[in-house]
Amino acid sequence: MTELISPSLSSGWFSYAIRVYPHHTDYAGIVWHGSYITWMEEARVEYLRSAGVSFDQLVAAGVDLPVVDLTLRYHQAAKMGEELLIMTKFSKSQKLRLTFDYEIKAVDPTNPEGDRLCVTASVSLVPVDSQKRKILRSLPSLLDQAIAGLLG
Amino acid sequence: MTELISPSLSSGWFSYAIRVYPHHTDYAGIVWHGSYITWMEEARVEYLRSAGVSFDQLVAAGVDLPVVDLTLRYHQAAKMGEELLIMTKFSKSQKLRLTFDYEIKAVDPTNPEGDRLCVTASVSLVPVDSQKRKILRSLPSLLDQAIAGLLG
Amino acid sequence: MTELISPSLSSGWFSYAIRVYPHHTDYAGIVWHGSYITWMEEARVEYLRSAGVSFDQLVAAGVDLPVVDLTLRYHQAAKMGEELLIMTKFSKSQKLRLTFDYEIKAVDPTNPEGDRLCVTASVSLVPVDSQKRKILRSLPSLLDQAIAGLLG
Amino acid sequence: MTELISPSLSSGWFSYAIRVYPHHTDYAGIVWHGSYITWMEEARVEYLRSAGVSFDQLVAAGVDLPVVDLTLRYHQAAKMGEELLIMTKFSKSQKLRLTFDYEIKAVDPTNPEGDRLCVTASVSLVPVDSQKRKILRSLPSLLDQAIAGLLG
Numbered sequence: 278m279t280e281l282i283s284p285s286l287s288s289g290w291f292s293y294a295i296r297v298y299p300h301h302t303d304y305a306g307i308v309w310h311g312s313y314i315t316w317m318e319e320a321r322v323e324y325l326r327s328a329g330v331s332f333d334q335l336v337a338a339g340v341d342l343p344v345v346d347l348t349l350r351y352h353q354a355a356k357m358g359e360e361l362l363i364m365t366k367f368s369k370s371q372k373l374r375l376t377f378d379y380e381i382k383a384v385d386p387t388n389p390e391g392d393r394l395c396v397t398a399s400v401s402l403v404p405v406d407s408q409k410r411k412i413l414r415s416l417p418s419l420l421d422q423a424i425a426g427l428l429g
Numbered sequence: 430m431t432e433l434i435s436p437s438l439s440s441g442w443f444s445y446a447i448r449v450y451p452h453h454t455d456y457a458g459i460v461w462h463g464s465y466i467t468w469m470e471e472a473r474v475e476y477l478r479s480a481g482v483s484f485d486q487l488v489a490a491g492v493d494l495p496v497v498d499l500t501l502r503y504h505q506a507a508k509m510g511e512e513l514l515i516m517t518k519f520s521k522s523q524k525l526r527l528t529f530d531y532e533i534k535a536v537d538p539t540n541p542e543g544d545r546l547c548v549t550a551s552v553s554l555v556p557v558d559s560q561k562r563k564i565l566r567s568l569p570s571l572l573d574q575a576i577a578g579l580l581g
Numbered sequence: 582m583t584e585l586i587s588p589s590l591s592s593g594w595f596s597y598a599i600r601v602y603p604h605h606t607d608y609a610g611i612v613w614h615g616s617y618i619t620w621m622e623e624a625r626v627e628y629l630r631s632a633g634v635s636f637d638q639l640v641a642a643g644v645d646l647p648v649v650d651l652t653l654r655y656h657q658a659a660k661m662g663e664e665l666l667i668m669t670k671f672s673k674s675q676k677l678r679l680t681f682d683y684e685i686k687a688v689d690p691t692n693p694e695g696d697r698l699c700v701t702a703s704v705s706l707v708p709v710d711s712q713k714r715k716i717l718r719s720l721p722s723l724l725d726q727a728i729a730g731l732l733g
Numbered sequence: 734m735t736e737l738i739s740p741s742l743s744s745g746w747f748s749y750a751i752r753v754y755p756h757h758t759d760y761a762g763i764v765w766h767g768s769y770i771t772w773m774e775e776a777r778v779e780y781l782r783s784a785g786v787s788f789d790q791l792v793a794a795g796v797d798l799p800v801v802d803l804t805l806r807y808h809q810a811a812k813m814g815e816e817l818l819i820m821t822k823f824s825k826s827q828k829l830r831l832t833f834d835y836e837i838k839a840v841d842p843t844n845p846e847g848d849r850l851c852v853t854a855s856v857s858l859v860p861v862d863s864q865k866r867k868i869l870r871s872l873p874s875l876l877d878q879a880i881a882g883l884l885g
Contacts, residue, residue, distance in 0.1 A: 298778055299788065300463060300771045302456040304509050304640065305711065309452055310648040311618035315756045318615075322754055332755065333814030336608065344614040347653045354647070354714060357456050358789030407609065410658060450626055451636065452619045456792060457863065462800040463770035467604045470767075474602055484603065485662030488760060496766040499805045506799070506866060510637030559761065562810060604765055608758040608813050615756060661760050 281360060282384075284323050290364040290380070291327060293320035297359045307354040313396050314347070317379055320363040321400070324377075328426035330419055339407045340417050345374070346401040353383075355395045360384040362392065367427040368399070373416060375424065376401045433512060434536075436475050442516040442532070443479060445472035449511050459506040465548055466499070469531055472515040473552070476529075480578035482571055491559045492569050497526070498553040505535075507547045512536040514544065519579040520551070525568060527576065528553045585664060586688075588627050594668045594684070595631060597624035601663050611658040617700050618651070621683055624667040625704070628681075632730035634723055643711045644721050649678070650705040657687075659699045664688040666696065671731040672703070677720060679728065680705045737816060738840075740779055746820040746836070747783060749776035753815050763810040769852050770803070773835055776819040777856070780833075784882035786875055795863045796873050801830070802857040809839075811851045816840040818848065823883040824855070829872060831880065832857045 281294040295316050303309040322332045335342065355361055361383055368376040379398040385391070404413045404420060416424070433446040447468050455461040474484045487494065507513055513535055520528040531550040537543070556565045556572060568576070585598040599620050607613040626636045639646065659665055665687055672680040683702040689695070708717045708724060720728070737750040751772050759765040778788045791798065811817055817839055824832040835854040841847070860869045860876060872880070 296775075296778075298771070298775050299455050300461055300774055303451050304454040304456075304458040305645050305647070306456040307647075307714075310651065311452060311615055311622075314615035314618060315754070318756055319752075319754050322752075331814055333812070336813065341609050343609070343655065343658070345655050347614065347651070347655075349651045351647065351649050351651075356789070357792065358787055410611075448623075448626075450619070450623050452622055457797050457799070459866075462803065463767055463774075466767035466770060467602070470604055471600075471602050474600075483662055485660070488661065493761050495761070495807065495810070497807050499766065499803070499807075501803045503799065503801050503803075508637070509640065510635055562763075603759050604767060606760040607755050608760075608762040610760040613756055 282362070284327065286327065290366045291320065291324040293323050293363045293365070294384075295319070295361050295363060297355055297357050297361065299357065302357050305354075307356055308395075310349075310351060313349060313381060313398070316361070316363045316381070317365070317398060317400060320365045320379070321377055324365050324367075324427070325423055328423040330423040335417075335419065336407065338417065338419065340413070340420070341405050341407045341410075342375075342402045342420075343405060344400055345403050346399075348400075349396055349398040351396055353393055353395050355381075355383050361395065367424065370416075370424060373403050373412060374401050375403070434514070436479065438479065442518050443472065443476040445475050445515045445517070446536075447471070447513050447515060449507055449509050449513065451509065454509050457506075459508055460547075462501075462503060465501060465533060465550070468513070468515045468533070469517070469550060469552060472517045472531070473529055476517050476519075476579070477575055480575040482575040487569075487571065488559065490569065490571065492565070492572070493557050493559045493562075494527075494554045494572075495557060496552055497555050498551070500552075501548055501550040503548055505545055505547050507533075507535050513547065519576065522568075522576060525555050525564060526553050527555070586666070588631065590631065594670050595624065595628040597627050597667045597669070598688075599623070599665050599667060601659055601661050601665065603661065606661050609658075611660055612699075614653075614655060617653060617685060617702070620665070620667045620685070621669070621702060621704060624669045624683070625681055628669050628671075628731070629727055632727040634727040639721075639723065640711065642721065642723065644717070644724070645709050645711045645714075646679075646706045647709060648704055649707050650703075652704075653700055653702040655700055657697055657699050659685075659687050665699065671728065674720075674728060677707050677716060678705050679707070738818070740783065742783065746822050747776065747780040749779050749819045749821070750840075751775070751817050751819060753811055753813050753817065755813065758813050761810075763812055764851075766805075766807060769805060769837060769854070772817070772819045772837070773821070773854060773856060776821045776835070777833055780821050780823075780883070781879055784879040786879040791873075791875065792863065794873065794875065796869070796876070797861050797863045797866075798831075798858045798876075799861060800856055801859050802855075804856075805852055805854040807852055809849055809851050811837075811839050817851065823880065826872075826880060829859050829868060830857050831859070
């Protein structure tokens with residue numbers, strides 16, 4: 278049985294592997310464009326976990342991290358059964374706004390040019406108080422340390 | 430522009446119409462089997478609304494209605510662009526367990542035999558305390574009245 | 582029973598109404614950021630239908646319209662049970678690239694300032710040959726006429 | 734970083750691990766009841782892969798395996814961040830109808846009673862000709878061998 282590649286960090290990019298299953302595809306036989314959003318969320322949560330913050334812990338502490346900006350550019354289609362690498366990297370923090378960049382590649386061992394770039398994307402989040410749904414005045418220390426870890 | 434048929438009640442069945450969009454389909458060009466679950470939920474919420482209970486109001490009152498049993502039988506495929514009628518009927522309440530039956534049909538004006546039966550299904554729910562996640566001892570009056578309305 | 586507002590066209594914006602159901606929300610009790618992508622697709626398909634093109638007809642004719650660019654800005658959260666207006670307008674066609682703009686508003690009759698702006702977005706698509714997955718050399722006449730209709 | 738448990742086979746059960754991410758949850762802060770359907774599909778595809786059949790290969794060979802029956806019983810809620818084991822076992826083949834049973838458990842190291850049973854389920858599929866959407870007269874040899882492998 279082929280194992281998916283384990284999450285790993287290389288030259289600043291965190292890599293999270295998924296497989297394309299039937300429910301990710303649409304009538305065209307390729308990945309439906311919205312499916313990438315779920316993988317980007319999953320990769321982001323695992324990336325933060327790798328830096329010591331579990332998302333549920335954050336939520337339990339009364340902090341939420343809603344998405345405020347989302348941009349995707351679709352380069353090539355990904356097909357059913359393919360293994361994709363959801364690569365993400367913390368890009369910058371502008372005041373309290375945290376931005377992550379993404380490159381999504383289809384693993385393609387038969388391609389002499391290497392993996393196929395499917396999607397490039399970017400997402401920005403801001404920390405809010407879960408109850409009041411107001412932006413926090415400062416980054417919670419839990420998150421601050423994790424971000425420092427991602428940058429380090 | 431073709432309008433979807435408005436929600437309506439006929440011989441005990443509540444009818445909720447939807448259209449099949451690309452994101453509901455999979456590689457086979459037909460509706461992915463899990464998409465029906467979302468429509469069943471939507472029809473159920475509208476059916477309860479027709480009896481005077483809005484789901485958000487219920488949740489705000491500290492009551493949740495989780496699904497405890499779900500059964501679907503798939504008869505015929507539904508295709509992209511088709512209009513489906515999600516028909517539901519309150520079936521029975523056994524103690525606090527509420528059961529709804531479903532018939533999902535594709536509207537087919539060209540078919541002399543009428544609409545095409547795609548799915549038959551059944552779902553059971555129980556009222557729980559949202560905070561404690563414990564089954565309530567009795568049906569909240571709000572829900573009790575609505576159920577009486579659905580049966581009447 | 583409250584009916585959703587029917588799809589309509591006003592000052593160039595096509596308006597498609599949806600209700601927020603449980604499956605659209607996440608742990609935070611508000612709409613999950615990816616749910617908007619499904620509504621944007623639905624509104625786009627209905628908008629094209631209003632101009633005489635059914636999406637399944639397009640696909641049957643061997644043409645697909647994959648998304649190549651997607652941008653969303655999230656302004657305010659939408660809550661369970663709320664009615665949202667997914668407003669879309671054909672923005673421009675640059676060569677074969679078709680761009681649609683979006684404004685997503687929560688209907689808020691109690692708000693003296695009117696509906697609440699939740700999301701602004703933009704999506705670009707290009708026509709491709711369904712079999713070869715190659716960009717077409719020209720817009721299919723079916724689509725060309727529809728676009729002219731949307732602009733007119 | 735905690736790695737998910739790798740897919741494995743033990744006393745006839747194939748075990749596929751997933752993590753609960755925000756997009757799997759609903760307003761109640763627990764897994765939305767329809768999310769389990771996606772995991773059941775993923776586990777089934779990996780289970781078949783472990784027996785030598787890749788689903789995309791099957792589809793490429795003109796065979797589809799649509800779900801004809803689906804039953805889920807929900808015992809206990811699964812929460813955000815939890816690791817779930819989607820355990821599946823080939824149950825029986827009645828003529829061409831293939832049935833898989835499921836047990837879905839939340840990994841709970843702190844619980845002296847072991848993992849928490851969340852869902853039990855069952856799904857039946859039949860092989861069809863992808864083009865004609867007709868049930869095949871016999872199981873394709875590719876699938877027949879895989880099933881023999883799952884049973885052996």
